[in-house]
Amino acid sequence: MIDKQLVCERFRRSLGSYEKHAVVQNRMASNLSEMVCRESGELSFGRVFEVGSGTGALTGELLKRRQVEWYYANDIVEESRGYLEKLFERFPVGEFGFVAGDIESGGVIPRGLDLVVSNATLQWIADLDGFFRRIRDHLAPGGMLAFTTFGPMNMHEVSTIGYSGLAYRSLRDIERLAEKYFDIGESCEEQVVLEFSSPEAVLHHIRATGVNGISRSSWTKGRYRQFIDGYLERFSTEEGVTLTYHPIYCCLKKRNS
Numbered sequence: 001m002i003d004k005q006l007v008c009e010r011f012r013r014s015l016g017s018y019e020k021h022a023v024v025q026n027r028m029a030s031n032l033s034e035m036v037c038r039e040s041g042e043l044s045f046g047r048v049f050e051v052g053s054g055t056g057a058l059t060g061e062l063l064k065r066r067q068v069e070w071y072y073a074n075d076i077v078e079e080s081r082g083y084l085e086k087l088f089e090r091f092p093v094g095e096f097g098f099v100a101g102d103i104e105s106g107g108v109i110p111r112g113l114d115l116v117v118s119n120a121t122l123q124w125i126a127d128l129d130g131f132f133r134r135i136r137d138h139l140a141p142g143g144m145l146a147f148t149t150f151g152p153m154n155m156h157e158v159s160t161i162g163y164s165g166l167a168y169r170s171l172r173d174i175e176r177l178a179e180k181y182f183d184i185g186e187s188c189e190e191q192v193v194l195e196f197s198s199p200e201a202v203l204h205h206i207r208a209t210g211v212n213g214i215s216r217s218s219w220t221k222g223r224y225r226q227f228i229d230g231y232l233e234r235f236s237t238e239e240g241v242t243l244t245y246h247p248i249y250c251c252l253k254k255r256n257s
Contacts, residue, residue: 002126002166004076004102006214011054012077014210019055021208024192024245025120026057028148032119032249033061036146039185039251046070046114047140051103051147052121056083062117063091072097072110104131109138115146120247122149123166129177136181139254145182149174151189151246155211157202158243161230164214171248182252189248197240199231205243 011018019026044067053059053073062068071093073084078100088096101107104125116135125131135145152168159165171189178184196202206212219227235241 002124004105004124007124008076008102010212011210012079014208015055015077015079015083017208018210019057021205022057022120024194024247025209027192028247028249029057029061029119031247032058032117032146032148033065035186035249035251036062036115036117036144037065039146039253040115040144042066042114044068047110047112048072048115048117049110049113049138050074051116051118052076052124053080053084053098054119054121055080056087058117058119059084060087060091063087063093067093069094070097071095072099074099074101074103074107074109076100076102109134111138112140113138113143114140115144117145118147120148120150122147123154123168128169128174129180132178132181136254141254141256143254144185145250145252145254147250149248149250151248153191153244153246155206156244156246157231157235157241158206160234161227163227166214168246171250174248174250178250178252181255183255185251185253187248187250189246192245192247194243194245195237195239195241196243199228199241202231202241202243203227 047070048068050059050073053075081098099108104127150168152170154168155165171187175184175187196205231241
């Protein structure tokens with residue numbers, strides 16, 4: 001089970017450093033926005049809902065490309081709202097609403113939505129089938145759900161050494177769940193390998209992006225040394241060490257009844 005309170009605490013702590021260090025997530029936001037515009041063919045959107053808005057990377061990328069009449073956002077961290085409000089000073093929308101909290105705990109989702117978007121969030125959702133079903137029910141006819149998440153190779157260096165991580169779903173597993181409720185438009189995946197100067201730099205990067213909300217267990221000196229030595233032994237390069245990201249992209253369209 002995912003400790004959502006811990007997830008909230010870690011992401012709240014990393015809000016100030018997230019934008020600078022989340023280079024892959026920022027790239028994913030840009031790519032997803034391009035995909036949404038390509039798949040929808042719309043020049044503007046009426047009612048948009050974002051799940052996991054964070055510091056507004058996806059919000060900004062979408063508003064750069066399309067006008068939005070009504071933007072409603074959710075994030076488990078309440079302070080996310082302030083980041084979006086600053087964005088709306090640059091990219092005005094007709095109306096803005098925000099609700100803080102875990103989207104799986106019955107948070108309010110508006111109805112009659114034209115577009116639901118989410119960037120680098122769905123890996124934290126335990127009941128993905130239930131999420132898909134709920135979003136389908138809140139989309140208007142012809143509405144779209146577009147999201148990114150991460151696949152099984154994500155941060156495999158860390159899990160290979162024996163440290164716990166999320167149970168990432170494959171693209172095919174996600175498609176099997178989604179096609180119960182949606183027509184699958186465009187979907188794809190990639191692997192992005194980052195290089196860091198040392199395993200210590202990898203840990204700093206993970207903390208700075210808040211993605212360490214997996215376990216509350218503390219590290220002993222011995223466990224820390226074991227991690228560093230194991231990382232150097234298995235994942236060293238001429239420049240330092242690697243850390244792999246495995247982004248998945250999906251655009252889904254509500255199936256006509």
